[in-house]
Amino acid sequence: MKRTPHLLAIQSHVVFGHAGNSAAVFPMQRVGVNVWPLNTVQFSNHTQYGQWAGEVLAPQQIPALVEGIAAIGELGQCDAVLSGYLGSAAQGRAILTGVARIKVANPKALYLCDPVMGHPEKGCIVAPEVSTFLLEEAAAVADLMCPNQLELDSFSGRKAQSLLDCLAMARALLIRGPKAVLVKHLAYPGKPEDSFEMLLVTADGSWHLRRPLLAFPRQPVGVGDLTSGLFLARILLGDSLVAAFEFTAAAVHEVLLETQACASYELELVRAQDRIAHPRVRFEAVPISL
Numbered sequence: 001m002k003r004t005p006h007l008l009a010i011q012s013h014v015v016f017g018h019a020g021n022s023a024a025v026f027p028m029q030r031v032g033v034n035v036w037p038l039n040t041v042q043f044s045n046h047t048q049y050g051q052w053a054g055e056v057l058a059p060q061q062i063p064a065l066v067e068g069i070a071a072i073g074e075l076g077q078c079d080a081v082l083s084g085y086l087g088s089a090a091q092g093r094a095i096l097t098g099v100a101r102i103k104v105a106n107p108k109a110l111y112l113c114d115p116v117m118g119h120p121e122k123g124c125i126v127a128p129e130v131s132t133f134l135l136e137e138a139a140a141v142a143d144l145m146c147p148n149q150l151e152l153d154s155f156s157g158r159k160a161q162s163l164l165d166c167l168a169m170a171r172a173l174l175i176r177g178p179k180a181v182l183v184k185h186l187a188y189p190g191k192p193e194d195s196f197e198m199l200l201v202t203a204d205g206s207w208h209l210r211r212p213l214l215a216f217p218r219q220p221v222g223v224g225d226l227t228s229g230l231f232l233a234r235i236l237l238g239d240s241l242v243a244a245f246e247f248t249a250a251a252v253h254e255v256l257l258e259t260q261a262c263a264s265y266e267l268e269l270v271r272a273q274d275r276i277a278h279p280r281v282r283f284e285a286v287p288i289s290l
């Protein structure tokens with residue numbers, strides 16, 4: 001029987017609704033991965049409500065919890081680490097310490113870094129020191145990175161001018177260390193208004209994917225976290241990078257369709273669970289080059 005992969009997911013937890021681990025853990029489990037959630041913050045709700053209660057985890061707890069798993073002899077089972085929303089740069093450094101420890105226990109373990117940065121217009125609040133940490137430290141260590149356009153622009157220090165420019169920017173990020181860059185959401189002048197676009201860039205090639213843009217009265221949150229979680233989960237389950245990319249786009253689209261049909265602001269993950277596991281839609285990743 002094929003072994004079930006194990007994945008350490010280090011990101012935020014919200015008590016109500018879905019963002020960070022609260023958006024990614026259940027879908028990753030639903031597609032067949034054993035998830036070890038390590039919550040960097042525990043907030044009442046995601047920050048785009050404009051107010052929240054809760055606390056940031058003390059950074060030293062991250063390597064301490066990883067060491068606790070090592071102490072019971074289970075750390076070698078860890079096939080991958082996922083990191084997302086960070087409460088502080090110190091937490092980011094603690095994650096890198098944890099990743100280094102896991103790579104000793106399992107040299108094949110992958111590290112996917114979703115470089116969640118502030119999005120002031122959307123009310124996503126992240127400390128500025130976190131952005132600097134992601135640019136200068138995390139990119140060098142990550143095997144996979146999943147920025148959105150704003151995050152890709154930040155890495156590049158400028159705004160993308162075209163689709164080919166987005167591709168060049170993702171390639172530049174690839175040179176900083178990751179083996180693959182998944183741009184979860186493209187924005188550039190001239191992008192067709194009715195489409196939601198993504199990009200996958202690896203050493204072997206680049207692929208562009210389009211799915212329909214859905215209308216929401218308020219944009220749902222946690223879509224990025226769902227995207228990076230499912231992408232990593234499918235890679236661990238044996239998909240190629242391109243197959244994982246296509247699966248992720250389809251499964252996320254299914255969740256958004258369910259969310260839209262329910263007129264819900266929070267992602268309808270429970271209702272969409274069968275659609276996550278077996279998406280009915282399919283979007284093709286089309287090779288592109290500069």
Ligand SMILES: Nc1ncnc2c1ncn2[C@@H]1O[C@H](COP(=O)(O)OP(=O)(O)O)[C@@H](O)[C@H]1O
Nearest residue numbers: 148149185196212213214219220221223224225
């Ligand atoms: N098919 C879609 N139609 C409409 N909106 C979408 C679709 N897919 C994702 N979104 C929205 O697009 C935005 C993507 O945000 P972005 O900042 O690029 O990534 P992240 O989710 O990581 O913050 C989110 O607000 C999400 O709700």
Ligand SMILES: Cc1ncc(COP(=O)(O)O)c(C=O)c1O
Nearest residue numbers: 012019046047085222223224225
């Ligand atoms: C606590 C928390 N975690 C994670 C996120 C990231 O969510 P998204 O997947 O939309 O980037 C947010 C966004 O506001 C948040 O408030």
Ligand SMILES: [Mg+2]
Nearest residue numbers: 116148224225
């Ligand atoms: Mg995000």
